[in-house]
Each structure stands twice: as C-alpha cells, then as structure tokens.
Amino acid sequence: MALFGSLCGHSETAAAEIDIDIDIDNADYGAAVARIGTRRLRFRVGRVTPRKVGLFVAVWRRSPTGSTEPFPVDDVDHLVILTREGLHSGQFVFPRSALQRHGIVSVAGQGGKRGFRVYPPWSRTSNAQAIRTQAWQGAFFLDTSDGVDLERLRELLDP
Numbered sequence: 733m734a735l736f737g738s739l740c741g742h743s744e745t746a747a748a749e750i751d752i753d754i755d756i757d758n759a760d761y762g763a764a765v766a767r768i769g770t771r772r773l774r775f776r777v778g779r780v781t782p783r784k785v786g787l788f789v790a791v792w793r794r795s796p797t798g799s800t801e802p803f804p805v806d807d808v809d810h811l812v813i814l815t816r817e818g819l820h821s822g823q824f825v826f827p828r829s830a831l832q833r834h835g836i837v838s839v840a841g842q843g844g845k846r847g848f849r850v851y852p853p854w855s856r857t858s859n860a861q862a863i864r865t866q867a868w869q870g871a872f873f874l875d876t877s878d879g880v881d882l883e884r885l886r887e888l889l890d891p
Contacts, residue, residue: 771809778815785857792846802844805837822875825888
C-alpha cells in the first residue's frame with residue numbers, strides 16, 4: 733500500500749493517512765478498501781472460471797439493510813482488479829469515470845453491476861461483446877508479468 737500511497741501523492745512516511753479495510757463479504761475475491769488521504773481505492777482479484785474466457789470479479793457491497801448493492805459512484809475513486817493466468821499477470825486500474833461510463837457503479841441508486849468479467853490482453857475470444865469489452869478495458873490495464881511500470885501506474889492513478 734505504501735507504493736499506492738506514494739503514487740497517489742502521499743509520502744510513504746504518511747502511513748497515518750492510509751487506512752485499509754478487508755471486505756469479509758467478498759473475501760473470495762481478495763476484497764479490500766484502501767483510503768489514501770481523501771481517495772478511496774477498492775481492490776479485487778479476478779477469478780478464472782471454467783467455461784468462459786476472461787476473469788470474473790464481484791463488485792458489490794453490503795447495504796445497511798443487509799442486501800447486496802452495486803458500488804455507488806461516490807464510493808470508489810479507483811477499482812483495482814488483480815489478474816493472473818499461468819505466466820501472465822496484471823492489474824486493471826479503473827477510474828470512477830470509466831466505471832460510471834460503462835454502468836458498473838450505480839448513480840443515485842440506479843443501475844450498476846454486482847459483478848462483471850475482465851479481459852486482459854492475453855484473453856482470446858471470438859464473442860463480439862467480449863471483444864468490445866476488452867477494447868475499452870485495455871486502456872486501464874497494467875501488465876505486471878515482468879515487473880511494475882511505475883510511470884504507467886502513476887498515469888492510471890492520476891485523478
């Protein structure tokens with residue numbers, strides 16, 4: 733998290749400004765929320781499923797009434813989804829604007845998704861919808877198979 737803190741404009745020594753909560757309800761997806769200064773980053777781990785290309789990720793939270801609901805638009809600044817398949821690894825760093833534009837977060841209690849599929853560049857599919865989804869998602873992907881490109885990560889985290 734210190735890496736994300738420094739990339740979000742906070743020094744590594746400002747540990748008091750970084751608060752991390754584990755989301756027990758979505759533990760199967762490595763769910764966590766990090767507050768770094770005034771920014772909120774939600775983390776998930778994509779899961780390979782046996783019958784479809786890409787990785788599935790759950791992106792819901794528990795509402796005050798106990799039911800599940802999509803993330804509200806004001807509840808996330810970035811959604812970071814870690815991916816790994818074989819020798820490939822990477823992360824999607826979706827900003828709030830992309831999540832809203834593609835209907836993943838709810839706005840004023842309307843719309844949003846409780847889960848969706850991500851398609852890293854190494855995923856090969858002939859499904860037209862998956863190809864379109866992979867095209868927009870690619871702009872927010874950081875390949876970490878051979879290390880982390882810190883400049884690219886900074887670009888993705890830039891507000």
